[in-house]
Each structure stands twice: as structure tokens, then as C-alpha cells.
Amino acid sequence: MAGRMQGDERFGLDRKIRLLGPVKLDSGAEFAPIDFAYETYGMLNAEKSNAILICHALTGDQYVASTHPVTGKNGWWTRMVGPDKPIDPARYCIISINVMGSCMGSSGPASIDPSTGGAYGMAFPVITIPDMVRAQAILLDHLGIETLAAVVGGSMGGMQALSWAALYPDRVRSAVVIASTARHSAQNIAFHEVGRQAIMADPRWNNGAYYGREAPASGLAVARMAAHITYLSEAGLTEKFGRRLQNRDAKSFGFDADFQVESYLRYQGLSFVDRFDANSYLYITRAMDYFDLADMHEGVLAKAFAATKSRFCLISFDSDWLYPTAESRRIVHALNAAGAAASFIELSSPFGHDSFLLDAPEMNRIVDGFLRAGEGQ
């Protein structure tokens, strides 16, 4: 899987680099220097025409197809990326970058502020999805990659893919946008706000200055639990757990996790805090809530794609109530209005928003076909 390019330390697994930048932020501020943690799989060809950027979701990271250093688990998208998968390192130079604001090695609130020697905490600038993309472009410049064969992402990764096409119309030949949206709805914002308030309500949060001390794990766990429900469908939860009890024959008439679904949610919350930083959760959810690609283009989504030369592939899932099919359809309408080549399909799955991370042979066939169709260009 490794495939480091001989003698070129810029490529390979578990790469880290500090670049001068600066990255110009939507807030008007500039941020520098920028740390990047990223991985590449496969070899860049001589024409540098086979690079694919994989963008991760809110709590994802650069470990797309290699073992996560904290959890020891497989990469989060080995179903899509790997030998004989649609995004195959034998054919592509695959790049995945921990987004700015996150906590797996790229610059984020837990990073050391060179000007103080301490962690940024809440002094880290509030960023947007386009800011994340601008930072990624700086790393791609460093890698010598001018044009991406494709930028691919699900959920927040899809927001980045859309932003890539909008910000850098000449650098993106195709974009794959899965289970995503061009804007956060009131309900999306509301769920994120619950999570942020849960974190901020934890006294250990301490206005974000908890590094080196106990982290606000309880608040972050509650935030994760609330969000996790939105990743699954009602039908999926019923199929998976129903009202089944957890390791007991009868109700306890107490406040233990009597039901399997309670036990599952508690586990999701508790295991999450071992691998994620609470402040990063605040910053990234904020970036997602701020995301409205039309708003950046006089309220007309089609204008975001006016200059694009990309082909687009959109995929939604019928049971995804976080970013429902209607949001993908809205993007497709805008792409059509902008004269961009767009294919769109809604897939059927009982598993809600999380479907894109699960076994979905149809999704794989579609992505494979879409990428192959672009190779001749």
C-alpha cells in the first residue's frame, strides 16, 4: 500500500510538513505557518495527471486506507480505496490530508502556537470549508501537483470537493460528491449547536484551555452521541437494535444502559473521546455550519460553478436524513444551470448518512465507472 516515490520524502505514509503559507482565511485573517499531516498511496505519473485527493468528513482523518495510529483500526474507506478498489493506488496517486482545524497532525486548536509556545486553544482562527481547501491547495503546490484527476469526498468531504471545483476551477478535472450538501440547513446547524453546547457546558472545557489537563470528555461524548443518531436512520436503528435489552432478560428499573441502543451510543461517545479533540469538534462543526456555497456567490449556487471545467458525480442515499437527496438534487440543478457535466444517482440503503462508509457495491461501481470514463481526457 505504501508506494513512496523513490527518494522523494514528500510522498508516502504518515507524512508531516510545515509550510510557510500563509493561508488567507474567509474571516479576513491569515494563518501561518501551516502544519499538514497527510498520506499518499500510489505513484504520481510522469504527466502528474493521476492525482486523486480524498477529503475526509468531520471526524475523519488522513488514514483513509492505512491503520489508524490511535485506534489501531483499518482506514476509514478501505472499501473505496486500495488494490482492486475504485480508487486504486496501482492507477492513481492518492492523497489524503488531515483538514485544517482537526487534531491528527494538521494545524488545529491543539497545535502549538509558535508565537506563545502554548496550544492555540480558542485563539485558533475560526475557519471555513473553503479555508480548509485553500490550505490543501498549498500542500498540493508543495507536492508539485497542479491538477487533480479527481477530488472525492463524502459528507464534509463532499463539501470540500464542491469547494475545490468552485475555488480552483482549473485544477479539478472531476469531483465525486457523496452524501453531501452545498449548505447546512437549520436542522443541521441545530444538531451541531447541541454538540457545541454540550462541550462548552463541561467545566473541564475551560474556554478551550484544557491542554495538559483533563479534557472535556463528558461533553464531547454527549456531542458525539447526539451527532451519531443523525448518521443513522430510524429504520436502521430499529433493524440493528429495536427495543432489545443489553445483556439482561428484564428491565433494570434503573438508569443503566438497559437497551442495546443505549449501550451502543454510550460506547460511541466514550470511544470517540480517545481519538478526537473537543476544540477541533467545535471548530470543524462551525466550519460546516458556515458552509453555504450559494451564499458566497450572490445567493446563486450555479454561479459557484460558472468557471468550472470539472465533471461531477453526485451520489445520495435514500435513508440519509442528515443530507437528504433533495440537497444533492439542488446541487445537480445548479450544475446543469452552469452547463457542467453532472451525473447523479440516489442509492437505496437502510443505513442513513453512514451508508457511504459501509459496504455499498453500487456506489463503488458508480465511482469506478465515473473515474475510468475520465481517464481518457
Add this chain to the structure above:
Amino acid sequence: MAGRMQGDERFGLDRKIRLLGPVKLDSGAEFAPIDFAYETYGMLNAEKSNAILICHALTGDQYVASTHPVTGKNGWWTRMVGPDKPIDPARYCIISINVMGSCMGSSGPASIDPSTGGAYGMAFPVITIPDMVRAQAILLDHLGIETLAAVVGGSMGGMQALSWAALYPDRVRSAVVIASTARHSAQNIAFHEVGRQAIMADPRWNNGAYYGREAPASGLAVARMAAHITYLSEAGLTEKFGRRLQNRDAKSFGFDADFQVESYLRYQGLSFVDRFDANSYLYITRAMDYFDLADMHEGVLAKAFAATKSRFCLISFDSDWLYPTAESRRIVHALNAAGAAASFIELSSPFGHDSFLLDAPEMNRIVDGFLRAGEGQ
């Protein structure tokens, strides 16, 4: 509105009574004595045939149609209950009782345990929806009311109405069940579990022993925020708030409540903690999660209604994703199988689960017609 029966202190506004009980609980325990806080509107007729019991929802109370003593707001169902409303004190003796486990005067975790002289806290027994109903029956005995012309409730109030018909088939002539369910789904349980974990994560919760000190207000506010989202529809939130900013022209690039929906949710959380007890929230959500009327009858919902003589009126709302129409339909199928008289309608409203508390002329017409049709019996 008052209508106290002359010389009978048992009837009127803001009544309180301690009864010996005991109430036999589903857990096997017994609870005694039992405090009841309740209100009655209108006069009981000579035949004692015109009593209607209104059952309230999770965070509701006995102040159905009179001013709430803490908030100073109008009663929560003045659209349904009052002069010239479907449930009119000129025609009915209307009774509303704060449910056992709540915090507006009936026995709950904040009540004083006579055996210790301190608040029960988590020593209060875990109760169920049928337990709440058994307690209500004890109060109705005290009021000399053997038979109810109707038991009416929305949401958790509907669960009580169903339980009344199942537990006391001879005491209920009709039941009105609005925006409700005969069981809590995995998703329902999951959202409640998030709320409970938010409360328990607040260090001020202190295993429920916070009376006389600071209450776990932060945790309770987060619980309320999460729950509140489930009371509204995605479309309703978009219509009401969309992505509009709150008192500002541009994003703050900070963590203030930039969006109206954030500000609204924060307000919902903060105002709730002034009127509700965190432990009551734990106990009542637990009772709702335990609710599965079929489970109490060998897994066959129709058996719950085998002995009923009630007529039933069920109403659901098409945008209610907390207790969707399918749940009402499931109840109607069971009633049909049991040979019970049941009418059912799904109403259209953009406002989600909360629709039953809002202006809904069709709902009022249906309840009015249903109750009048029963008066001749």
C-alpha cells in the same frame, strides 16, 4: 374558568392532596404516600358522567388552561381546553394531574421522602407510564369519579390515554390519542439517552443529590436542546429560521449564536431549566423509553385492548418524525384486531411533533366531533 364545585375543596384550580395509596409499580415496588398536584375546570354532573382527564406530555403539567405559576405563561393547551373550545368546562368536568415523577407538585424525585426528611433524589423509584396511570386512578377514586367520558393526551399524554384504556377498560368511555405511539423506538430511546447522559455528565448533578444546591442546569439545557430538535420538522425549522443570522449582518467567525436557530435553541434550553427538575427529566424519559404496550401483553398490541369498551380517536401529523404516522396506524390496526371502535386521521402540518400544541383547527374539529358523538352514550 375556575368552576370549583361549591363547598368541595377537592375541585378547583391548583389543588394539592396527599393520598395514602400505595400505588403498585411495575418494578414490583409500592410507593406511598402519593402527592398529587392537579386542577379541575367545570362541574361534575349529577351522574358523574362528564369527566375528562387531560394527560400531559414529558415536560407538561397540570396547568392546561390556567396561568403557569413559574413562567407566568398561559396554559399549554388553551387552544383545545376552555370556553367554546372542544373540551369546554361548560360541558365537562376537566381534570389535569401533574404526572408522578414530575416536578410541579406531584410526587417526584424532588419531593421530600417522609422516611428521611430529605428529597428522594435517585431514591425515587423508577416508574412507568402505566404506573403514572395507576396513580391517577387513585386520585380519581378520591374525586369520586368512577368513569371517564374521555381521556385525552398528546405525545406522552397519548401513551397515558392508551394505558388507561388497557389498564382500566371499564373506566374509560373514549380515548383521544394525538401524535403518540404505543412504544418507544430505538431512535426515540437514543435521543432520550443523549439527554440523560448530558444531565448526568454535569458535575452538579452529583448522582441526583443537588437539591438545596446548584442544579445541573447546563446538562438539562443541553438535554432540552437535543429533544427540542425532535419536536420540530426539518421543513419547519427551515421555514422558521433557515440560515438567517441573529441580530447581525455577517458571520462573527466566533462561537456566538450567529444563526437564529442557535439563538432560539439556546433560549429553549436556558428557559427550560427555570421550570423543570433535571431528575424528573431522567425519570420521565425513562418511563417513556420503557413504554411498549405490546410487550406488556405477550408482544401482541391487540391484546392490550381485548377488554376495552372505549371508543378511540387517533390523530397524527405528517411532519412528526418523533412519533410518525406509522406508529398511530399500528395502534389502529391493533384496535381493529381487538374489535374496538377507532377513528384515525393523519393531519398535514409543517410543524412536526409540536403541531398538537399549536393552532390546528382540523384537530379541534375532529376532537370536538368525536367527543360530541360520545355524549349520547
